[in-house]
Amino acid sequence: MIRDKKPAETVEKELTYIQKVWHTVAIVALLVVVILIARVAFNVLLMVLAGTLISTYFHGLGDLIQRKTKWKRKPAMYISVGGTFILLGLLFWFMGANIQKQVKELSDTLPHTVANFKAKLSETSLGQKVLDYTQDDDNSQKLIVTAQHFFSTSFGVMGNIYIIMFLSIFFTLNPSVYKDGIILLVPHDRKELAKCIIDRISFSLKGWLKGMLLSIVLITIMLFTGLTIMGIPAALVLALFAGMLKIIPNFGSLAAMIPGVLLALTISLNSAIIVALIYIVSQTIVSNIVTPIIQNKMINLPPALTIISQVLMGTLSGVLGIILAVPLLSIVFILVDELYVKKINDEDDVRSVQSKPDPTLAD
Template identity: 75%
Template sequence: MTQQHKQPAKETVEKELTYIQKVWHTVAIVALLVVVILIARVAFNVLLMVLAGVLVSVYFHGLGDMIQRKTKWSRRLSMSISVAGTFIILTVLFWFMGAKISKQITVLSDSLPQTVNTVKAKLSEYPLGDKVLSYLSDDNSDKLFATAKQFFNTSFGVLGNIYIIMFLAIFFTANPNLYKDGIIKLIPADRKEMGRCVIDRISTALKGWLKGMMLSMVLVFILIGVGLSIMSIPVALVLALLTGLLKLIPNFGSLAAMIPGVLLALTIGTNTAIIVALIYIVSQTIVSNIVTPLIQKKMIDLPPALTILSQVLMGTLSGVLGIILAVPLLAIVMILVDELYVKKIETESEALDVES
């Protein structure tokens, strides 16, 4: 009897120990998952900077290839001219246009309070405007500013991110084969050929996106600058430059760039504001119709809804840098899915059809 009583007691203790072990295992797994998520979020921002560095390197290589084709110079000389020439051109542009841009920014900042008061007076004349003003009360405006500040925060600050991205781009440009071969070495021997194919396809897609994006930014800058100058809108150069830069953010950038231009035009008159809004809309439509076919020749066709969802998700995770890089990152993901999954399924389906 004593042994019979001891046996169930021993089994009970073992069950309790097993249960406690399972609980601790679960807690450990959850804690490890939380740590991995936190590390992945920080590492994800670093990976985005690496992607930005790759895009800048793609630009340097594209310009170097063009110089080499036109001049028949050596690869090293063409790439040196590509990198040095880009920095020289940017320096010259800022040297000649910096004073005018700085002056217009000063005018814009000085006239901003008056502009806001004028816009409030204009909006208060309409019922819908009253609702907008009531929503943009002190509490709500503070929340909006806090959200915007958090949105534009980055891992190392704006200047720090630019510094890291430019150095990564220079390293990638100086010796791209080192990094490409390093990735290929991580792939199993029977998959190396497919790995090279995927890398080449991603490179082509990124070149297409970058070429189309740069062309659209220049065209938007010219069209908006000319249109606002004709309408005698103050600080037209700054507004055109802002519109060109915000073209980096598809869909949302165009809307954000239009707001300050329309607000300034509203201080002149309602009709002027309507014309300025039409200038923005028509310019963006023209650029989209010219540039979109160019992008789609080099990139896979991205569904618009999927593009917007990727921008919202990337903006939530990584702020403005995530939104800028959402489209090329989505293209990379879709290429990987197509090469590693879709084509494999199609090949297996064809093999089954042949056997049957």
């Protein structure tokens, strides 16, 4: 029996279809690989930015020492880097025992604090609904998974810190190598623009660092004083915790207030209200003092856009992304302003000049 042979056109169409399917699969696979590489590369970029910020702090402190003492650059930088590590070591040395004691006290008190909070929360119908929702196994598991993902990083926290510290030291020792290397990659007619952008970014990052350091010191001192007067346990640890979380705008202040208010609830409801007011007033005073300093050194970022960038960065890169969301957003604004907005404005100015009639021809 002779089988019917398929026409050549049909065979060619089937081969073309199979080729298209394989091409599509290859493109999708390539996109997935590129996305995965880009995500890892983005986390590396964040670590580079963190190292740059620490290096900017060292150079800013070195500039201050050089202006005040009239010393040469190298001794000023040695004092900046070495003095910072020595100061941190002394602080941990003198405060370490007190901090360890208060951390133990906080860990011993916290279970009773949470139980007391749940008891007070269950007294209202709305509070009971919240407890039922959080105690549900599925919801609890979702919250745990979300928290783990939220605070996860690509290489682990200790690995990231290790890499960031080494990057900051290398950037501090010889910053001109990296700055000139970036400028070398730019076309000759754009080198001046590249220098201008780098200078603007450096100025902006210095302003952000000054504002953050001032915020951390002020909020730590104010909260430690207020919580000590109120007789709240582990006042030093709570104040340091709030100071460290100040580096995370919007969300950090809210997260820092929770353990302090919970501990105050073990004393009385009035104490909890007063402690909450201490947190709110301290944050408000610090924000009103520091915000003008930051706005003078940085681009005035819209609050809603800042929150959106924090949520996006937290989803992509965890806690490191949240911390660096504001300086990264500032860098993006500077790049857009220099590479797009000013170019558009210059073109509009040229068009407006060309459209004006020549007064000499009118005469």
